[in-house]
Amino acid sequence: MSAAALVRSALALTLPEVRAAARTLWTAPRLKERYPGYLGVMHGLIRASVPLMEAAGRRCADLQPGDPCAEPLARYFETHIAEEQGHDDWLLKDLTAADGITPRAVLDSAPAADVAALAGAQYYWIRHYHPACLLGYIAVLEGCPPDPDLARRLPGLTGLPATAFRTLAAHAADDPGHLRELDRLLDELPLTPALAAAVAHSAAHTAGRAAALLRGLAQGDPDPASRFPALRS
Secondary structure (H helix, E strand, C coil), X not given: CCHHHHHHHHHHHHHHHHHHHHXXXXXXXXXXXXHHHHHHHHHHHHCCHHHHHHHHHHHHHHHCCCCCCHHHHHHHHHHHHHHHCCHHHHHHHHHHHHHCCCHHHHHCCCCCHHXXXXXXXHHHHHHHCCHHHHXXXXXXXXXXXXXXXXXXXXXXXXXXXXXXXXXXXXXXXXXXXXXXXXXXXHHHCCCCHHHHHHHHHHHHHHHHHHHHHHHHHHHCCCCHHHCCHHHHC
């Protein structure tokens, strides 16, 4: 099995769990009340996207010229940083539209431990093993885009304004293309079997954590103040 095929096999095994958890969230009762919590979790993850890729890009520079993966990875991260820049600000605007939650209330609240654990593992693997591990994380987060039809129907289902779903709609449109770019990169990268296994492990870890996070949102307290302690002050 090629290195790229190993990573794809890991994604084929793990992505269904994330998609099933997302369906559980979108069909849970009191979706209107739960949606701000979802936006808050997504903000916690997406605010880390660009810094993670910047850290991975710096690590690629440390690996050159002896590592044949370093240069193509660095190019990919540079391009993808430009594509993801500012998406955390979009989510803050969506939160304000959804529930009147101010950006300051979100930024003043400590990120949930489950969000920190999901993104934090990537910092460790980037620093202490290889920046290619971040590809597994990106593949999972962009491999389960929201259904465009769902994004269109949510204002009617929740009674929230369409402006509360702008980021969701944008990712529904853009993530499939981003995943195709990543798929092409996997074909081009000269991944060793050990490095391919590490990327696959990162994907499996990310999928398990992401699915648990989504299930928790579906089953937990829909009160936004439970996710944003600064709202209580």
